[in-house]
Amino acid sequence: MPERAPTLRDVAERSGVAVSTASRALCMPGRVNAVTAERVLAAARDLGYSASAAGRALSSGRTQTVALVVPDIMNPFFFGIMRGTQSRLREGGYVHVLVDTEESVEAEERTLRSIRGTVDGVILAASRMGDDDIARWSQDVPLVTINRTVPGAEFASVAMDTPNGEVQALEHLVSLGHSRIAYAGGPRTSWSDGHRREALALAAGRLGVELVGLGPYAPKREAGPAVADAVLASGVTGVLVFNDLLAFGVLDRLAARGVDVPGRLSVVGCDDVFGADLVRPALTTVAVPTERAGHHAADLLLAALDRLHPRVAASVELPTHLVVRDSTGPAQA
Amino acid sequence: MPERAPTLRDVAERSGVAVSTASRALCMPGRVNAVTAERVLAAARDLGYSASAAGRALSSGRTQTVALVVPDIMNPFFFGIMRGTQSRLREGGYVHVLVDTEESVEAEERTLRSIRGTVDGVILAASRMGDDDIARWSQDVPLVTINRTVPGAEFASVAMDTPNGEVQALEHLVSLGHSRIAYAGGPRTSWSDGHRREALALAAGRLGVELVGLGPYAPKREAGPAVADAVLASGVTGVLVFNDLLAFGVLDRLAARGVDVPGRLSVVGCDDVFGADLVRPALTTVAVPTERAGHHAADLLLAALDRLHPRVAASVELPTHLVVRDSTGPAQA
DNA sequence: CAACAACTGGCAAACGATTGCCGCGGATGA
DNA sequence: TCATCCGCGGCAATCGTTTGCCAGTTGTTG
Numbered sequence: 001m002p003e004r005a006p007t008l009r010d011v012a013e014r015s016g017v018a019v020s021t022a023s024r025a026l027c028m029p030g031r032v033n034a035v036t037a038e039r040v041l042a043a044a045r046d047l048g049y050s051a052s053a054a055g056r057a058l059s060s061g062r063t064q065t066v067a068l069v070v071p072d073i074m075n076p077f078f079f080g081i082m083r084g085t086q087s088r089l090r091e092g093g094y095v096h097v098l099v100d101t102e103e104s105v106e107a108e109e110r111t112l113r114s115i116r117g118t119v120d121g122v123i124l125a126a127s128r129m130g131d132d133d134i135a136r137w138s139q140d141v142p143l144v145t146i147n148r149t150v151p152g153a154e155f156a157s158v159a160m161d162t163p164n165g166e167v168q169a170l171e172h173l174v175s176l177g178h179s180r181i182a183y184a185g186g187p188r189t190s191w192s193d194g195h196r197r198e199a200l201a202l203a204a205g206r207l208g209v210e211l212v213g214l215g216p217y218a219p220k221r222e223a224g225p226a227v228a229d230a231v232l233a234s235g236v237t238g239v240l241v242f243n244d245l246l247a248f249g250v251l252d253r254l255a256a257r258g259v260d261v262p263g264r265l266s267v268v269g270c271d272d273v274f275g276a277d278l279v280r281p282a283l284t285t286v287a288v289p290t291e292r293a294g295h296h297a298a299d300l301l302l303a304a305l306d307r308l309h310p311r312v313a314a315s316v317e318l319p320t321h322l323v324v325r326d327s328t329g330p331a332q333a
Numbered sequence: 334m335p336e337r338a339p340t341l342r343d344v345a346e347r348s349g350v351a352v353s354t355a356s357r358a359l360c361m362p363g364r365v366n367a368v369t370a371e372r373v374l375a376a377a378r379d380l381g382y383s384a385s386a387a388g389r390a391l392s393s394g395r396t397q398t399v400a401l402v403v404p405d406i407m408n409p410f411f412f413g414i415m416r417g418t419q420s421r422l423r424e425g426g427y428v429h430v431l432v433d434t435e436e437s438v439e440a441e442e443r444t445l446r447s448i449r450g451t452v453d454g455v456i457l458a459a460s461r462m463g464d465d466d467i468a469r470w471s472q473d474v475p476l477v478t479i480n481r482t483v484p485g486a487e488f489a490s491v492a493m494d495t496p497n498g499e500v501q502a503l504e505h506l507v508s509l510g511h512s513r514i515a516y517a518g519g520p521r522t523s524w525s526d527g528h529r530r531e532a533l534a535l536a537a538g539r540l541g542v543e544l545v546g547l548g549p550y551a552p553k554r555e556a557g558p559a560v561a562d563a564v565l566a567s568g569v570t571g572v573l574v575f576n577d578l579l580a581f582g583v584l585d586r587l588a589a590r591g592v593d594v595p596g597r598l599s600v601v602g603c604d605d606v607f608g609a610d611l612v613r614p615a616l617t618t619v620a621v622p623t624e625r626a627g628h629h630a631a632d633l634l635l636a637a638l639d640r641l642h643p644r645v646a647a648s649v650e651l652p653t654h655l656v657v658r659d660s661t662g663p664a665q666a
Numbered sequence: 667c668a669a670c671a672a673c674t675g676g677c678a679a680a681c682g683a684t685t686g687c688c689g690c691g692g693a694t695g696a
Numbered sequence: 697t698c699a700t701c702c703g704c705g706g707c708a709a710t711c712g713t714t715t716g717c718c719a720g721t722t723g724t725t726g
């Protein structure tokens with residue numbers, strides 16, 4: 001049975017000052033006399049005092065906590081993001097609540113509702129919610145999004161320029177002689193997916209190649225076989241897959257069916273997650289700077305949370321680039 | 334500027350009862366008259382009321398939050414654990430604070446100190462702390478460990494029987510004709526490492542083979558080349574590597590040096606993380622049920638947190654098994 | 667020398683929910 | 697009819713911290 005933790009009152013009594021003075025000594029440097037402050041600090045140290053988060057939250061309205069909401073905790077794409085946000089938030093004195101919504105819009109809503117008031121802010125990664133919903137939530141709670149913007153919204157966001165990376169991938173395939181190429185897309189609720197489709201359609205027109213749109217598919221390895229079979233049926237020689245996880249599943253299936261990659265079919269993934277260079281053939285993919293994205297998102301949120309000069313800082317778009325490995329090659333003769 | 338969230342007082346006023354009655358209507362079913370309760374519930378619903386975590390925490394002393402502390406957030410080994418704990422905790426109405434200590438004992442201590450009082454309990458995964466420290470913390474805060482036990486401790490834990498899995502791996506290699514086998518170990522602070530060393534030494538004696546102990550190594554891919562080189566220098570034909578991450582690094586290096594796996598050297602990993610079946614040759618490894626471990630850990634903690642009948646439930650040991658893939662084969666003639 | 671500012675430290679009121687205690691009214695039993 | 701008990705709902709204390717306000721002291725300036 002853990003005994004009662006020391007309170008500010010204990011510290012105050014031990015150092016012979018009022019509770020308010022003790023409070024100020026601890027969190028308003030300069031507000032109290034240096035020698036008094038030192039006495040309080042010493043008492044706090046002796047007692048092993050650390051402020052009660054609940055008390056502080058109640059009184060100041062700030063919890064020093066932010067939530068990171070992701071659609072799939074098992075997708076390595078989010079690891080970099082998690083690490084990026086966590087390291088910055090920790091520096092800023094915040095802790096991190098991690099929420100996995102398992103690709104469900106409803107779970108996302110429920111989560112936001114339940115943590116409203118529990119957290120000072122939210123980082124919403126690859127949200128599946130609609131524009132209106134996000135805009136509405138951004139009125140209620142300081143918000144930063146990753147890979148999602150909302151037109152006319154008044155919150156900051158970090159976007160990765162995946163459409164451009166995909167276009168690079170398309171150009172790569174075209175330069176290898178491919179002229180019929182498929183795009184195996186992700187969930188309809190994915191903002192990123194829509195933008196890629198547009199950019200690819202435009203680029204395909206410009207390059208004079210045929211683009212076959214497939215999907216939507218769940219962005220998971222298990223959905224790979226369906227993609228592989230659809231791709232083979234479509235008669236293309238190259239495919240751009242929504243993300244690496246799905247691409248892994250595609251490669252599994254192609255190997256099982258004895259289809260040569262890249263001889264018969266070139267495959268490009270997206271995200272450059274952990275494992276992309278492990279698989280054989282090593283996956284050509286669009287690399288996105290997830291950890292940096294996490295850093296930026298945390299910085300933007302911290303800026304918005306700044307009690308003295310809260311500000312919605314300019315949004316950020318991070319460049320992506322194609323990493324060519326062994327899963328792409330010249331088009332079949 | 335988000336407007337003030339509705340408080341219990343608002344609900345009470347709207348339904349024409351006292352705050353205390355509203356509180357009881359919401360969280361003490363049966364304590365108030367059914368029709369009154371319904372009125373309160375309706376008001377709460379209309380207002381979109383959800384209880385302030387801070388207020389509740391302060392008054393009841395419970396935060397409905399638990400911390401999951403892991404040494405390396407980027408190690409896929411912990412993903413399964415995270416998902417396992419999260420799903421169970423959510424069912425129990427708890428949220429999840431994730432902390433990455435980056436393999437540092439000091440960071441682990443610091444974390445525990447800073448979250449004491451912020452959370453109702455802690456799940457400590459693969460802690461690097463010493464027995465005494467863990468025992469001490471377990472006095473202060475309800476605690477469940479994963480892959481770590483402390484003799485005579487009064488907290489529950491979930492252990493995976495990795496030593497047995499490693500012995501299976503050793504037997505596997507021996508049956509393939511290997512007689513000189515290395516064990517490339519993890520951090521000295523890893524409890525699991527010590528137990529595996531003991532079990533392997535015993536088994537090697539029983540089987541009449543020579544076991545070469547190497548290490549300690551950092552359990553990361555980047556440390557792999559050093560392991561690979563040490564293994565080659567040691568003249569063994571098979572190696573048991575501390576975890577898959579490290580094994581991936583070993584395979585990288587062996588491929589770069591043109592060493593045939595499993596022809597010249599057999600490699601066994603541990604954990605069966607995401608990617609183990611992706612790498613080529615696919616990695617033979619000891620599979621551990623991480624998600625189940627997460628479930629159990631959460632259940633044990635929830636049991637300990639139960640306000641009516643708190644209890645330290647019996648600890649759990651989960652079986653592991655060897656997954657044979659392509660990185661092991663007959664010993665070199 | 668008077669007036670004023672700057673600096674310190676204390677008092678007490680929030681913040682929002684939980685919960686022990688009490689009192690009121692109606693039902694029950696003797 | 698009276699004593700008792702129970703069901704229900706209100707009052708008010710409590711949790712630990714922050715912070716607006718004020719008062720006392722000291723130092724500064726015209």
